[in-house]
Amino acid sequence: MFTYRIPRSMEKSVGIGYRVIVQFGRKKVLTGIIGKVHQKPPKDYETKPILEVLDDHPVVNPLQIKFWFWMAEYYCCQIGEVMNAALPSGLKLSSESRIQLNPNFDQEHCKFPIDPREQVILDVLESKPELTYEDCGKLLGIKSSYEIIKSLVAKEAVLVYEQVKDKYTPKVENRIRLKEPFSSSKEALEQLFEKLSKSTKQEEILLKYLQEIPVFLSPEKNEKGLEKKTITDAGLSPSSLKTLIKNEVLEEFKVIVSRFDNLPVDDREIHLAEFQEEGLSSIKEQFDQKQTVLLHGITGSGKTEIYINLIREVLDSGSQVLLLLPEIALTTQIVGRLQKVFGSEMGIYHSKHSDNERVEVWQGVLSGRFSFVVGVRSAIFLPFDSLGMIIVDEEHEPSYKQFDPAPRFQARDAAIMLSWLHQSKTLLGSATPSYESFYNARTQKYGYVHLDKRFGKAQLPEFHVADILVDKKKNLLKLDFTRLMREKIQQALDRQEQVLIFQNRRGYAPYISCEECGWIPDCEHCDVNLTYHQYSEEMRCHYCGFKEKVPRACPACGSHKLTTVGIGTERLEESLSLLFPEARIGRMDLDTTRSKYAYQRIFDEFASGNLDILVGTQMITKGLDFDRVTVVGIVDADRILYFPDFRSGERAYQQITQVAGRAGRRDRQGSVIIQTRRPDNIVFDQVIQGNYTEFYMTEMAERQRFFYPPFVKNIKVTARHKEAKIAEKAARHLANLLKEIPVKKIILGPEKGLIGKVKNQYLFDIYIKLDKTGNTPAIFKHEMNQLIFELNTQKEFKSVRFVVDVDPY
Structure with missing residues (x-):
């Protein structure tokens, strides 16, 4: 934050939240x-005045700024980083x-x-009203034109200014309307038609x-008029329309319209x-x-209908409601259901929307x-x-955690804090609650409600565990599928039912290897193998985006083997098309859903029965409801289970239960x-029995014994540098300093990152x-931030970046 002076002329037009x-x-x-607005000018320097106020009303309210301060402090980042996010x-x-x-x-x-180079710029400015620094560099064929511009400014030949432009552009619609006297007098209109009898095109319009x-x-x-494109889209003559406007029969005007369609509301209870x-x-x-309640409802128990009832009650009381979903993939189906109930009262906010659409929702909430x-x-x-309620659906989902850039916040936890600031309520919903939330419910910090029945006649699915190694020994494993899996898919296809195949790995295969020497392609910039994507015939790094073509021969030994x-989703799609050539197969992963409406298109195809089998990553495990x-x-359950993480x-x-919950949602x-x-x-035993509590108790005993959340607060600090020795030295130095902070703690490492x-x-x-307990986390974070700041002022560690991640998993 920086301090500026408010000029007297602006005293009445500024306040908290103005740009x-x-x-x-x-x-x-x-x-x-x-x-913040205050009366305490800094003593050691003179303040500059505000140059201009951009808004007639605040775009940010004081509660938001309070929330930003909390987030910056809790997640150990700058308030500017919070504002940017x-x-x-x-x-x-x-x-x-x-x-x-x-x-x-x-x-x-x-x-x-x-001089001649200065003359080049002056000559261009004779015909052009302005040039950017970059334009000047290109004109002269040099990287930096700063010195030349500085010289021209000193000679008073040019003026330098900043052009500040607002990125938001409202959506404008061209409309037409019938002018006076034709819009109020039938006689005038009849006379007009007589006059236009020879011009059939104008008459048609x-x-x-x-x-x-x-x-x-x-x-x-x-x-209100008629949208101009209604006329042009009907195949009527644009030039005749122009003539009617020119002759003042019709009037053309512009209106700012919403980017969100007003959908019809379904009033059925x-x-x-x-x-x-x-x-x-x-x-x-x-x-x-209690301020927070955990709704633990098994898959298919109808949590959405309960949400709708609660939302309607809060809206009727005059308060606002926020419903959080873990991924854009989920919004596609649930938003359709909610729009039928709430219509134009409801806004949708996610990253697949354009900047203009997001600004429109922001302004819509403000207004x-x-x-x-x-x-x-x-x-x-x-x-x-005036938030009355926040509902966090699928509250256990890792997607609620922001990893990069800062603030590295957990949206579920931040929502509880936001709710507290608004003195409102939070409802956390899940079929498999996170252990932190379940622990808080068991210790009476949260309220707890359990739904253990499926809605209507829907039954819980039947589970089968297929042993890959047994099928492999008996030669029954075909293209990554066991005999049992193939039989069940075939039976579903015969009954004209649909199949979901889950594999949490996109691409064709995790990597390529040489059979002769064991060579595996690595990323040039990261410590990871390149993932093979057959469709685009390339190998990609899923961390930095680096890609290269697949070599024809092994670069290490020259072998063609x-x-x-x-197994990746792309390979599974290919295997299924070979095993079930008559089936229509689709794939849903990050590669197939990059465009704005790709989710919607794949969902619609599957929902309408145009696809028989859908292969996907974790996108297909959440909240989807297909009859x-x-x-x-689940092709490779071990991939989820055997991972170096206490969770x-x-x-x-959670993942197995969630994906299993997509099966048999009606009467089958x-x-x-x-x-x-x-x-x-x-x-597998606990999932099959649906015994969440028993599995929770087993896991919790281990967490308590080895000091893991929710019994402790976890923080991960990563030292990053282009030289390994400097990164390690900085991390070691910081770890030794952190050990001296006088609070109860355990410090592990530094260790080389998992990647x-x-x-x-x-x-x-x-x-x-x-x-x-007590103030321990706050004291530790404050001291740690000071130590990191001091380390970054030392010449040796100036270029080391320390990344702090609070509640990192």
């Missing part, structure tokens, strides 16, 4: 948001230095000589207009089953005592147009001023086939386990 333009340093002009790009202003010819400059009487807008029955409709009614009543009772918003984690930053190792899916296959058991239980019982090399693992190099930077991790 302003300020000078920063000698040359830069930046935009900022006012976070919070504001949609369309509200941030871009500035760029430009030059223009000084109108008072007279070259003939100039006291100083003009008028008839089309009157067909769409009954001008005498509804004068207000004529006032949602009828809850008896067990849902009981759950709803229990949630309301718990809210009387009160949207009192209910559905969004992903970034939606917690919207300018709510290159083979793929492991005809009866078989779910791997919890995550495996579904089948779930889990392929594994270790069928004796306890996780030791990313984007040419070497990574060394320090893990901190902090006692949760």
